[in-house]
Amino acid sequence: MEIVLTNRPEEEPRLLRALEALAAEHRLPAKVLQAADLALEEHVTNVFKHAYADTALHEICVRLSCDGRALYVEVEDDVRAFDPLETPLVDTSIPLEERPIGGLGVHLMRRCMDTLDYRREGSRNILRMTKRLES
Amino acid sequence: MDFQQSCSAAHSAQRIGRKSRVADGSATDFNGANKLAEIIEIRTNVNGDTHELLVAGRVDGNGANQLELDILAAIRANAQSIYINLSQATFLCSAGLRVLLQYWRQMKNNKRVLLVTRPSPEVDDVLATTGFKEQVVEKV
Numbered sequence: 001m002e003i004v005l006t007n008r009p010e011e012e013p014r015l016l017r018a019l020e021a022l023a024a025e026h027r028l029p030a031k032v033l034q035a036a037d038l039a040l041e042e043h044v045t046n047v048f049k050h051a052y053a054d055t056a057l058h059e060i061c062v063r064l065s066c067d068g069r070a071l072y073v074e075v076e077d078d079v080r081a082f083d084p085l086e087t088p089l090v091d092t093s094i095p096l097e098e099r100p101i102g103g104l105g106v107h108l109m110r111r112c113m114d115t116l117d118y119r120r121e122g123s124r125n126i127l128r129m130t131k132r133l134e135s
Numbered sequence: 136m137d138f139q140q141s142c143s144a145a146h147s148a149q150r151i152g153r154k155s156r157v158a159d160g161s162a163t164d165f166n167g168a169n170k171l172a173e174i175i176e177i178r179t180n181v182n183g184d185t186h187e188l189l190v191a192g193r194v195d196g197n198g199a200n201q202l203e204l205d206i207l208a209a210i211r212a213n214a215q216s217i218y219i220n221l222s223q224a225t226f227l228c229s230a231g232l233r234v235l236l237q238y239w240r241q242m243k244n245n246k247r248v249l250l251v252t253r254p255s256p257e258v259d260d261v262l263a264t265t266g267f268k269e270q271v272v273e274k275v
């Protein structure tokens with residue numbers, strides 16, 4: 001399943017509906033659906049809000065698939081090179097009074113998905129995330 | 136706590152409007168449990184200088200903006216304690232965490248209280264995995 005989004009906030013519900021449709025088709029556990037929902041929210045929001053330095057319309061391609069063992073989520077965009085995995089790890093043991101604000105989105109992606117792989121192909125970023133169905 | 140609901144008519148109408156399902160209502164109903172496309176709804180109950188925000192639905196980027204507006208309204212109303220009831224919240228992302236952190240700190244610095252109460256299992260996972268749970272969730 002492939003969904004092409006533009007960088008407009010009203011596009012988000014389309015992505016949610018696609019994810020729900022895939023979950024229904026494959027009878028995905030609620031935990032798996034929630035994890036993919038959260039990871040997509042964090043990454044797509046990041047791409048939409050922070051990565052485009054212009055006001056032009058851009059396309060983000062989201063591919064969702066499931067093979068019975070895992071859910072695969074791939075996000076492709078034409079933003080400048082941006083590897084979310086280079087974001088520093090968050091030390092969650094630091095008291096909130098001293099905690100820097102930021103970095104929590106990627107932290108949540110790392111924690112809720114089983115694998116995250118980033119690659120740059122030409123002018124495009126591709127982030128592939130996996131969530132095992134039994135984890 | 137015996138809260139007196141204090142939403143104005145306009146406030147309620149706005150919330151009801153915001154609660155409407157995503158435009159074409161085509162979200163797949165998968166045993167009624169895996170529905171994602173929910174929009175946030177926040178109601179405020181006031182009891183003296185204690186405000187309780189009852190949050191239902193999705194605290195995503197837009198939801199976090201709405202939550203921030205409602206927290207700010209409580210602060211402007213001179214709330215000494217703000218309790219954010221997340222028992223009906225189905226989703227919490229980093230934008231919502233940023234709002235909680237910012238106003239948890241601000242209230243604490245002003246010798247006031249902002250705490251999350253009764254987080255739903257989905258929200259509890261997020262609060263736990265980010266190290267927020269120990270400090271931001273009310274201990275029962």
